Amino acid sequence: MTENVRVRFAPSPTGPLHIGGVRTALFNYLFAKKHGGDFILRIEDTDQNRYVEGAEQYIIDSLNWCGIPFDEGVSKPGDFGPYRQSERKQLYKQYADNLVASGNAYYAFDTAESLDFHRKDHEAKGKTFIYNWHNRLKLNNSLALSAEEVKEKLDGGEDYVIRFKSPQDETLHLKDIIRGDIKIDTNILDDKVLFKSDGMPTYHLANIVDDHLMKITHVIRGEEWLPSLALHYQLYNALGWDTPEFAHLPLILKPTGKGKLSKRDGDKLGFPVFPLEWTDPKTNDVSRGYKEDGYFPEAMVNFLAFLGWNPGTEQEIFSLEELINSFDLGRVNKSGARFDPDKTKWFNHHYMQEQDNDTLANSFKKQRSELEDIDINYISMVIGLIKERATFISDFWDLSHFFFVAPSSYDEKASKKAFKDGTAAILTEVLTLVNNMEDFTVSTLTSAIKGWITSNNIGFGKVMMPLRLALVGALQGPDVFDIMFMIGKNETVKRLEKVVASL
Template sequence: MIENVRVRFAPSPTGPLHIGGVRTALFNYLFAKKHNGTFILRVEDTDQNRYVEGAEQYIIDALNWCGMPADESPVKPGNYGPYRQSERKAMYKQYADELIASGNAYYAFDTAETLDFHRKDHEAKGKTFIYNWHNRLKLKNSLSLSAEEVKAKLDAGEDYVIRFKSPQDETLHLKDIIRGDIQIDTNVLDDKVLFKSDGMPTYHLANIVDDHLMEISHVIRGEEWLPSLALHYQLYQAFGWEVPEFAHLPLILKPTGKGKLSKRDGDKLGFPVFPLEWKDPKTGDVSRGYKEDGYFPEAMVNFLAFLGWNPGTEQEIFSLDALINAFDLERVNKSGARFDPDKTKWFNHHYMQEQANDELAKKFLPIINEKLNVIQSGSEESQDGISPAGGNDIDVNYVEMVVALVKERATFVSDFWGLSHFFFTAPTSYDEKASKKAFKEGTKDILKEVVSIVNAIDDFTVETLQTNLKGWITSNDIGFGKVMMPLRLALVGALQGPDVFDIMYMIGKAESVARIEKAVAIL
């Protein structure tokens, strides 16, 4: 086991957390828990222009819903705070100054217009402008100016940035847990800005300083940060700090397998890309969330774990504890992971079967009441035949029994009504195709006989119903389909649903007889 593991998930509060971000948080969480380490949430909110009200709380709520709360965070501080970058901003200037003093960084006074001129000039010659060893001595910075000139500019309050001085003619040897050994020619690197003229650090400087001060042992982040690895590695060396281990996770790809998954893909194909529903505070636009769409957090965690990682076995179902035990960064793939909306539903269907019926019943009850209120506020015809189980005082135990009968065919709690409405309200119409198939000459007489048999049963149970009706069918040599099809149609309104005898027992003798007699009269 690796000792003293400290990992961080460091999102920016610029909107809702994409499932790609949740996957990054998950892999950090699994790695930390596997090694009895610490999982930290650090909010990188230095870019105040992009800050969105409510986004930080959304990130915290999303992690909590997924069952992976941070051990240290802005709302649960440890000994390494503050945990918001904006509250740490006073400390970064000293580190930028330290890099200047050691010769690893320099002041640059170039205006935006000057840099734009050089870019366009290079483009016109078919070249790409890179601010580095190749041209920095021709530009306006503390490497090309005298010490007196630099001091005069600083004393005059001229705008400047602090740039990292990338080396010339060197080869960097970097190591990534997922991607192996990486070699970088420093001549192709640009001198990145570390500190801006507004007195704020860039992501690069703040990120490295925070990771060092928070004693981060492993940096597990998305593939999009791979191009920054060389700079970050050099910054650690420039400060003389121990370099953490890096692991860059593969992209989550569109369902087609081409390109990075975006919100647009979800909108187009009808699935969410955010863990929780998000309402934009500026526009009021609402984006769907997995929670509100009826997914269980266990299902979301399970399917996200398989986006880029595999256990090396055929096993697909993993609880969070099982994932912690099985997880290994060495088994994370380099190549992008294709997002499969159907597979996410497959996982949810599995976890549906594992949910306690009483908990599912509590979630289903508001849906039943809403549907019945709509029916009861409608036409008289709709109100006719409401089951005794209906109404706003439905017994949750009854609902629990219904759930037990139908959940095997459900993927979401919202599916329950379509699979079980006939337990709460009598059919007001009958499927036309099924009616032609089930109601033949002689069907009316058969159903009248069924009514007589049902009425004669005193001990109204599934067992007595089966015994009496099946016994009558067998002794009279009637085909089972001739009885069971029209009987199901009378009770349900279609040829669907669980066992007919279960339906009759649940809705009761009087309701069963009423529905059969109504079907005989109409059909």
Template structure:
């Protein structure tokens, strides 16, 4: 690729960033970095009526969380700035005037009532009203009015819009990197509004002007913009500018595969559709985010990359650098990509195993403290030495938590799963699984547990190896099945027949706590 690659992600700050927008940003980012180019953030806030306070910062925070920082954008390396369209509105009028001067656009003075009348009239006749070559000479615009009439209306301050003059009886030959060659009959195109009398451009004009002035080489955007491609091509031609290359990404579909993924789907099926948690500034309603739900950014980026793109290999796990190396727009599919919530969890489970246990311990520590504080508040006396030590948030040993995580994390998908998998490392069980108890506690169990306690008390070097050696030797000498000892022992330590290796648990909680839990079971028996 010889041209200098410059791509832009251009969201509107009208609310939280949908993961479809994050996927668009990701593909732009990957393409830019693959070709040693620039990834630009432009905030398209021309529609001030829909502007939402905090949305712009949310977009920036989401990109940063996904490890996709922009190279140019608001308050950063603004060599083509400003990067908010509301701060560029002084630029657009001159380009709208230029189109009028070249005959590619015209003033239209039609009132909303007039246009509504024509729409309803066409509907009554089973037709669709399109403002274009077919009827524009019958309407109130600078093509049907005299120059004097147009001037008088402008001087009088009449409301107007500037419309693009779509050609008649032509066939446009358009190119899209993903979808190939596209043919469009200009007779079906309407004369889109480019500029309004309130001094603000529509998306179409501002988008083209900004892409040109910012020297955008490739426009990579969602499929929903495909119907605008014909107009945008024509605008580049009308200005005499070089057209960037276009690539329209497939839709992200509902888990059923039918229809575009929406927030309602996430609410219904229990998964977020936004990267970060969002609080609506008007209503106070909170929408879930992938970050707050416990997803790692690496997992989110990995699964989003596969929504519409396929490397052509069996590999599914990609680091960001590997994605950059492998990414190719020609390997992006045309058809929609079905969103699979279970697959997102699969990715997160993988990245959980890759995480450093010390890092996970810092994330899990507040949960441990909270749980232990609740236990403390529910009991006048502490349950055991570990929970006593943990009563003060600063007392709990994060290194101990890291060791616990190393024993249980392979069964976890989220940090929030850790407590259910590890609570017995921090506090003694207060109840025992009823079904497991009937299976493990039999005639003679009480006596066996008493003997086991004495064996444990005699072990000087309380290590996993020593515990395995001495306890297994004792069971063998008794000529009994291992289950007769190991099942009630696990129940005593955990409260259920689950968890990591029993000897690991004993070593972690220590001799005194192990004996104490066995004594509690003996008393119950």
């Protein structure tokens, strides 16, 4: 690519950022960085009625947590700002007026009541009302009125919108990087409103003008914008501007594969659909976030990359740098990508193993009051023994509590299996061995106890199961000798004596 690649992520601040939006941002970011380009964040807040306090900052925080920061945007000024559409509204009217002057758009004075009448009239006749070539000359607009009538309405301050004049009997030939060539019959298109009576542009006009002025070269967005592609192509042509390349990403589907993934699906099946926790400012309802649920940002980026894209190899684990190097819009699928909650956990489990034990220990310690007085180095050593079984930091306590607190009871089912006639005598012998050991290390414990079992021709299960149960309270945990070494000789003796006394 000879030109400087510039892409943008342009969300509306109407609530929390769905993971579908994060996926769109990620693909824009990967594409930009693959080609040495710029990734821009633009906030499309022209619909002030739906504006939600805090949503804009939530979007910024989400991108930063995911590790996909933007190069230019609302908090990183560049040469093409401002980056909020509400701060650019003085720009759009001139382009709407230019379209009217060139005959590509027109003033429409129809009231909401009259349009509602036409819709209901069409419905009664089993038809759908579409404002376009087949009826616009019968409606209240500058195409049907004389120049004098139009001037009189404008001078009189009558409310109007500006509509795009869709052509009749033409076939549009459009291109999409993911979907290939697309043909559109212009007769089915309606005359979209470009400029509203409140003095604000609609998404369609503002989007095109901003992309042009910000020198956006590639528009990578969700499939839901595919129906707008024809209008956007026509607007570029009508304004005499070069058209960027378009790529429409597939939907993220429910785990069943049917329908678009929604918050309701996450609530029902127990997984988040937002990157960060979100508290609705109006209702105070709290929505779960991947961060707060214990996911690592690297895991989230990795699993989102595979929703709709594949590298063409068997590799599934990618660092961000590897994703950048491998990413290709040509390998993005047209069909929807099914969201798999179990696969997201699989990714998180992998990234758990790559985390530094000391970092995990600090996070774990903050979560559990029981660890307040425990040395952080000891906690880190424990994590090194149990993290291969963990998917989230919140799993650590169930996997490791016996390293910090002696069991107060013993699993009933395991007790029936492990505690037999003669168990007390066996554990008493083990107690003697332990008490006589001066070098209390994993290797000496292993050698001494296993050697004693072998020399006395005792089944390993008869010793190791009750020994584990005495130390842990259940038949779980890492190697028994690792546990003994970690809790120390005195604590090991105490736990064994307690079991022997109870038997």
